[in-house]
Amino acid sequence: MHHDDSRSETVTLRIHRFAPRPQRDRDRARGGSPFARKSSPFGDSGSRSARRTRGKQWVQDYQLEVRPDDTLLDCLLTIKREVDPTLAFRYSCGHGMCGSDAVAVNGTPTLLCKAKVRDWIQQLPGAAHDDEGFRRTGDVDDEAQPGTPKHPVDAPSGGTIELAPLPGFPVQRDLIADIDSMLEQITRLKPYLIADGTLATTVDGKVDVFEYLQKPEQLAQYETLTTCITCGVCEGACPVYAGGEAFIGPAALINQARFVNDSRDMATAQRLEAIDSADGIQACQSVRACSRECPVGIDVGEEIWQLIAKVKEREV
Template sequence: MAALPPHRAQFRHTAPMSAKSSVDITATAVAPDAVTGASTVTPADTSQTTVIVRIHRFDGHASWQQDYRITVPAHTSLLDCLLLIKRTQDPSLAFRYSCGHGMCGSDAVSIDGIPRLLCLTKISDVQKDAEAQANGISVITLAPLPAFSPVRDLIVNLNPMLDQIRRLEPYLRASDALRTTPSGAINVFEYLQHPDELEAFDQLTNCIACGVCEGACPIYVDGTPFVGPAAAVAAGRFIFDSRDDPQSRAQRLAALDHTANDPIDTASSSNGAAPAGIWPCKGLRFCTQRCPRGIDVSGAIWKIMQAIKENRGRVAPHSAVK
């Protein structure tokens, strides 16, 4: 997948900055030529700031907005803000979280209308954008992730996304010929995979199933029948893996193509519209723009579409690979 950017850092860190090492130790053991130019990172803002966190709350019956006022360093993540509120103001506030550093995918919510992870969003990232002011204090508005049903406060039901991922049989189906030796023992060697073959799908394996891409996609949010960007990435991860069996690959592509008799498009299957596979994607690229893992979701979907076209006619849809 050479068209994809090499790394997500490119999405997130762009402002050129000067080096900030507070101790000059370049004379010690480091070769001068090893230090490659200036820092490319925005330094953390350690100043204290007061904000109002306005949260869409829901207890299963009633919904309301609730304001919480906090004073913290500007580099504080919104997850840490919510944990502070939970600990010192309102233990009943409900939101999912776990690792706290962007690996578990638990804490996708809408922050000032944009789907993001709480733990990877600092107050200083959003404060300047926060238009709403209350008595001169910035208001940061948190709401449940769009496209999914709220269950309580910021917790939504992500099962539609997980179901879509699961229906596309998201596991490697490597060729059996390589899996066992003639005597039936498990092959004692790994499948060889050259670094460029790994590069073709490696970025897609970074998906943490957080749902941000789905909440950012106007088509998915709208309820249009659509397999959705998350399931496309989950399937693409195998489609472009050189170890997956060619026949399996063809069937994965067919499943994403058009699924007339297969309820894979669950985004809004309740509205009676015909399933449409991957094709409702219009290349709007909000998924790519918002992905906290820097995955070029839109680019991957485009590549899958090309592969589907090349694949058509080569396989009967939905003859299961066993």
């Protein structure tokens, strides 16, 4: 069937907005030291809610002429430029490389720049695809690519897409989540190669190559994990992490697995020890929602499962 993807349609973007209280009101409300922090083995993994900023929340609808192949980032940029310059969202690369634009679309964490209107538009139940390629509610492929909708809800005709900040993180403003807790947890786990410092030398003792050499099959053990863009989508999809439990979260565990699986890294024992705690890998309930949403296709749940096996092996 021929689809004319240039045809536009009016869509409602239903956006969950948030404006923080001015800083001086926040300082007054806090009433104590601005440096006070709750403590936990992973610093903030159990105190994400403590960072929550107070402010005003509301839901705002924007009607927009869009094409099926427009991304949700395209839509937000149009709103920002032509309709409402106060709308706040974060993005950088615009094509799935930087991981800065994760939000919840129709309740599912995904990247704005990878999400196409055609895949997320929702209409009244029972409607089908039209000839122009717009997807209708109830018409969701089981074999959908990562990032396609899985939670359609009722919506007025004309089509609605609901956008909210990434679950599991405090909101800074509108669609911008504060992901510092995730980045701090990753940093705490030493996200760099800890090699033994022995470089290949020539017969006369000079350094031959400033590289730690590795066979292709050794690289294959962790190469996929290096593609993680630290977007936090897996964390937002995880019912344990996004549910507010004390949990270091799947993104930090994937980062740790990347080095545990690297033959050049000499800190495996310390790395496994570091995550073996009640709010570390023990908090993972193997729900595997993290795998369904990863925009780069890492099977997050399976990787964590293998990491759990390594932690257990070391205990016997």
